[in-house]
Amino acid sequence: MSSSKTIKVLTLSKYYPRDNGFIPENQSNIYACMDPPVEAIEAGKAIALPHGKFKIDLILKQLPSGWWPDLVSISSTLMLVQNPPIPVGIPSLTCPSVMKLIDSHHMPRPIQNLIEYAKLVGCQYHWTGYTRHHIHFFVEAGLPNVFWMPGAISIPPYVPESVKDKTYDVIFRGAVDSNHYHRREFLKFLQEAEINVDFSGSPYAECLDIYVQSKIVLNCSLNGDLNRRVYEVLMVGGFLLTDRLALQSGLPLLFQEGVHLECYGSKQELLDKIKYYLSHPDAAAEIARQGHELFMAKYHPEILVEKFNQIVFDGKSIPSIFSAQDDVRVTNIFNRTININNLYSRLKIYELLQEVHRLNFEIDLLYYRGKNELLIADLSDLPKFQITSVDSSQELANTTKDFEVIIIDLPNEVSDLKHLIEQLNPCLSGCSLFLALGISSSIKQKKLNSLLKSKGLVPTQFVERDNRTYLAYQRQFEENQTLSRTKKLNLELFRYSDIEDYNNPLNNSSGGIKQLVKNLVHTINMRKG
Template sequence: MPILYATHTSPGYMDPPRLSADQVVCGPARPDRSDGDRVVSLQTALGSYDLAAVVDRLPAAQRPDLVVVRADATRRNRPGNLAGVQARRVLLIGDTHHGRAPIAGLIRYAKSEPFDLILLDYTRQHGHFFLEAGLRPVHWLPAFAIDPPPVTGLPEPRRGLTFLGQLGDHHRQRRLMIDRLIEAGLTPELFMAKGAAGQNLHAASTVAFNCSLNGDLNQRVIEVLAAGGCLLTDRLAPQAGLELLFEPGRHLRLYDGPEDLVSQAKALLADPAQAAAIAASGKARYDEAYSRGPVMAEFAALLEGRDGRPAHALARDPRCAKPAPVAPEALEARLALYQGLQELHRLEPALSVLFAGEADPDRVSDAVDLPRLAVSVEPGLGASAREAIGRLTAPGQVTTQAAEGRRWDVIVASSAWLAAAGGNAFLARRPRALALTDRLADPRAPGDAPAGFTPWRSFPGLLLSPELVPVARAKPD
């Protein structure tokens, strides 16, 4: 089947999976390239461009029956005029876990074009936002966007603890974990490698360490298990879906914070046989469920309008089972808060948030998928709101605490609640950041911020104390 795959990535970096022997790749970082009389790739404009015009550049025999558009928060690949393409049209949602307005921007794009199918790969936790925006059909298809190359002939593992990937400033939690491993004397070997070279490194390691950028089920999880490596990776929120795919302790190991990482790394390095058993079990699970055969079979089913595998059903997240789409302005207000919390979560190793007063269950349940964010409500919250929160979240994800019980990183409250709590006197000793619920619908509207607090330029739904302003000056990547 002729396929056109549109992506922002450059050759050699997050290359598209091979969906067909007759596949053309296009995008702003792809060169015009042919193999004889067959087109291999086409360069497009950066950002927005006319996809029908790109199709017109193809020979008649290569006109696609299927178009896959990979779009993410970078906005580098947002083709338009898909209505002018006579093919089925699939939107593959990329990164929505960092950057400016990543979810809201992709919802707007998804609504602007006639997609026949919308897929999430490694940010299952955001599926409910797309469904609440009224988009259909939306499915989670893990491991779809990656096709790791096979490991080439290697001897037994000859490395200890390894890490492969980026360590730039936007990967703050990853850098923190690496630093803690080094402090503990474990000296992880750090690599940047792509394709087969990366897979060989995973396979040659006793333990392959991973840390998500921001609570996402990143592609390294699939790569390490495909290579037959023993994966030690951070525990994600239940909403991310990692534990629906792989069983902790059997297929991989999960750690909770830097001290647990050090402890588990030491234990695995001291017991290479145990690490090898986990690696073998993880590889078998990958081969059975997430290699190209089963993934492509599920993709074919989704294209035909049939259900995917039960474990991948978004309805398993109660937030995806709400009865009707949300009013756009209400969803935009929730996203103004969530996307700010998400970016703060990327920057900080641990956070607390209090949803004060009559907390909105939707806002509370939005926040629980940020794994290092401790979410609380006040003791006086009404029974109906508590019942709704309990229905939408996993056990233990929301606790009850009084506003005066601690210093909070973020307080989400109405202006009336803040005034009753003591106004500026309360703010001087309690939160590092504040979100006023009556301003979230239009956070950029004129209005004075409480004394000492400044709207976050990139995420104006959050008002920052002087303590947090330097942290937030790091530009969203």
């Protein structure tokens, strides 16, 4: 599509847009959303969305005369709505349709919900801005034309004037609520180490100016996501120190550590690098300069919008970096038979462990005699997990780690359970979470319950009650009891006794994802002691 032509975009989203999003000059937008501002409706810029299923024609008929969309863009934030809006008839549109897949890296059942909602809507294209490492799940589920576009695509271009004297030593701008466990812990650690770190709140536009006025800008992802703060800091020319992400996230593919930005993987490494760059400001300035130049040359929002338009409007092939062709989990999909039930079983396990990953540091995980190679591949994008997979008792005897999480495949015969648990006995005293994967009969479940109870592990339920996927066990602590191990995970379960069953947020009777959080029978919060 010609860059000089005005592109008309009809966007369906939960929210009417804020001022910190990027809209190209040649783009005209109308928003169909929940409870849009009255003045936006009167100006012909917004349309109110209904709840539940509705024909997309209902929205199209309300468009201003002479305005017809070149693109229909749908945000998965609609899933957050009670009785979520589900447009019907999207595949029949004469213009392209695209769904943005958001927040697959936290909240209960996030990836499964996105897949189910996307299939109900039926867009032609699907893209994600911050969770490139989940593309393989969406492709395996059968969503068409899945790609990643770096989150810089949504940032309004802005480069403040440079300053000679830096006002701040270290700053962080972003949410520090209870969902962002790592951020809170890192900031607390830095304060205790007497680092002068400023993490007060600021309006978005002020943040960009403050990044330039700071010697070090700290970033910490929520849960392995390549968030927009990475791009914001590099765009304005700040020195960025961010958490080290998995290769599949895309961060190491876009920017080189020590050249365009700096990374940390632990509290101590964070502290060491802060001290180093505070005492070597010229080195920090050179990294900031190179990061800014690379961003402006390759990842400026206008450049990414052009690449996006080439894919969606011109039908050009999705570049390999955006379709994650470097991720063998994507390329191997086309070399094997897809079993959708197997995918959903893996997702249930992955989503549980993804939450464990969100709330912990450096988790040692043992998969003993595990046969599910796809699951191991799934977990490889959660860098805080140190995964050990062994197939024999001899290999197990040679390991020296204390494993906080242990996973096994349930044996076919009940009689084999006792032998399996006996082999694991040296590891069980340090285990806080035990998962047994596979279909379990009531007899097999009772036997495993008995064997693990003697080791201090008791049955528990998490997001989904599904004994066909896995059995879960947690360590039961007496008050003030601690493990003899130097490392441990504490499982603190928040109980919702008035809620009995998990509800799928896509059911019309459900309250969406926010209600889903309340519907948890248990939610997991594991912390290192």
